[in-house]
Amino acid sequence: MxxxxxxxxxxxxxxxxxxxxxxxxxxxxxxxxxxxxxxxxxxxHSIAQGLRTGRTQVIGLVVPDLASQYFAVMVETVETVAQQRGYNVFVVNSRNSPELEIQAVEQVTSRWVDGLLIVQSTRSANTSKHLSRMQIPVVAMERVPQDYQGASCMIDNQAIVRLAVGHLRDLGHRAIAMLVAPRDITVVEARVQAFLSLTQGHGTLIPTADDFGLHGGYTAAKRLLDSGGALPTGIFASNDLMALGAIRAFSEHGIHVPRDVSIVGVDDIPSCAYLTPALTTVRQPLELLASAGITMLLSLIDEKPPGAQQIVLLPELIVRESTGAPRKSKR
Amino acid sequence: MxxxxxxxxxxxxxxxxxxxxxxxxxxxxxxxxxxxxxxxxxxxHSIAQGLRTGRTQVIGLVVPDLASQYFAVMVETVETVAQQRGYNVFVVNSRNSPELEIQAVEQVTSRWVDGLLIVQSTRSANTSKHLSRMQIPVVAMERVPQDYQGASCMIDNQAIVRLAVGHLRDLGHRAIAMLVAPRDITVVEARVQAFLSLTQGHGTLIPTADDFGLHGGYTAAKRLLDSGGALPTGIFASNDLMALGAIRAFSEHGIHVPRDVSIVGVDDIPSCAYLTPALTTVRQPLELLASAGITMLLSLIDEKPPGAQQIVLLPELIVRESTGAPRKSKR
DNA sequence: GAGGTGTTGTGAAACGTTACAAATCACTTC
DNA sequence: GAAGTGATTTGTAACGTTTCACAACACCTC
The missing domain is CATH 1.10.260.40 (lambda repressor-like DNA-binding domains)
Known part of the structure; x- marks a missing residue:
């Protein structure tokens, strides 16, 4: 210069x-x-600029799992919006580990970023404490800690369950089970509660191991099959990947979806539509969620009134091929 | 302080x-x-530290597509290794756009990062020019520009084609086609060349539109079916997603994989194993690639001799259910 | 007691920017 | 012609660190 x-x-x-x-x-x-x-x-020299102005034009984004398509889409949306507004996005992966998450948040606190967008890993993580004494604006997304007071952006979990279970019911299913991802995730717990209250004790829960991806769904279904009990005719999976894993397990046992059992997932990840059977799922308005979150954060950074402090978005049912009416004859 | x-x-x-x-x-x-x-x-205050020391302890990673599982795994690996060595990773998504890519590289050049790891979007991007006059160490991964001289890390494309086509041949397939992703991507072009020379003119190419994901594979297969020509019995898809898209298109036309047509993909994305049919694919040693790349970069940053300037890794064939012997009776 | 040697602590000068107040100049306006 | 106005430019002091050379002291050795 x-x-x-x-x-x-x-x-x-x-x-x-x-x-x-x-x-x-x-x-x-x-x-x-x-x-x-x-x-x-x-x-x-942006570093020097940052030092002088106290602004880095960078916002931090902490997600629990980059490899999942779900969050990848979120990251992409956030990045796009941020870029349009002249910000870069610093993505940090907490890999579902509370320790890494806190570490990430601390990295970010040491004045790297102008604002923070965070998807908490697990409920147990007491990141909330750290968040509250943060000097920069923070917006929590999707998995909002129960004791968190600040700005947030999430999807109506009850509605998700209502849509999924309602759909199965409408088709005629009575024996409905939920494929449960680990419950220390806020949204999962919320959905389990909604499921139980909605089915009024008639729904059963199929727990999985720690894994809440393809493998988790696969092994859970496998265990269910091996247990030899009566199969539910309708299954509500915690997410699409688990649904896919379960479908694979069923198909290996010669159980056909949707003829023998109907499955509905959650998320609507890109591959859903291209599989056979194409997956019926509850679509989370992910792009909307992400852009609402980043917009909110940017308003907070600019110290404009952010409109709303809390945004709750509604999901949408997408019916494809993995659900159908139950067979009359009990197997 | x-x-x-x-x-x-x-x-x-x-x-x-x-x-x-x-x-x-x-x-x-x-x-x-x-x-x-x-x-x-x-x-x-890391910004001040960065200003004073000229080191940010951050490395940049530019990838063409975050939403693809392929690169997501790469990002995750790089992040893990970097974290162990005390570095953070700044991920930038070029969204397959040369302009965005150059922009990203320039962002990064303005002294944000201590080193750069880049997966070029397309051949046409003249990012190479920018890269060569960069002040910081750079390692190119996977899609290495043809005119690029510096450190790089890639996978043996010829070997990939040899494995895939060889597998189909061994099964008895003679009418083999390649589902081609857009050829302005370095690796795609390299594979097409390898495919043509390996099949000595007996192989056919099935081009796709711009899209090289599920949708691209789907529409390309659709077009092939609608054209009414003789179908190949063996298909080598440019990547797993395209293979999945194609399988969907076939199944909609009542064509069964692998009974009527065999398909082999490339990448081995996580879902491959859990689909029906599970996808036969050529696995790219992605984690190895990523960790070799980041290790190389960190050596360069520390000004240690990096061992090798160019690393080429070998792929591996993983046989699952989407390939089999061709039917004797021609359809 | 002069000259090392090693351990602790410090003050001042950067690093590359931007914010602020002030300086300069050319016009109007009364 | 004094004073005000607005356009244009500049010097200086930060921002929060680290680096460097040196100061201060204690201890040992001849």
């Missing part, structure tokens, strides 16, 4: 002014400075 | 020394400083 100033015969301040588009600059001066910048290949 | 110094009755320098673990500090002084830090809740 000093070099640019020397070459253009102006002060450093003037260069700074040109770069930042300050209006009161003579056209002649401006072009001289611009030429010098071009000639010297100068580009501003 | 000044506050801490005041409270502990020492100089700012001493506080800095304590924080950074400088050895020559009297035990008594050290504990006084530590108490003060604790009491005041001081944490170092």
């Amino acid at each position: 000093r070099d640019v100033a020397d070459r253009a015969q102006v002060s450093i301040t003037t260069v700074s002014n040109v770069v930042r588009g300050w209006p009161y600059i003579a056209a002649e001066t401006r072009s001289r400075v611009e030429d010098a910048i071009e000639a010297l290949g100068y580009s501003p | 000044r506050d801490v110094a005041d409270r502990a009755q020492v100089s700012i320098t001493t506080v800095s020394n304590v924080v950074r673990g400088w050895p020559y500090i009297a035990a008594e002084t050290r504990s006084r400083v530590e108490d003060a830090i604790e009491a005041l809740g001081y944490s170092p």
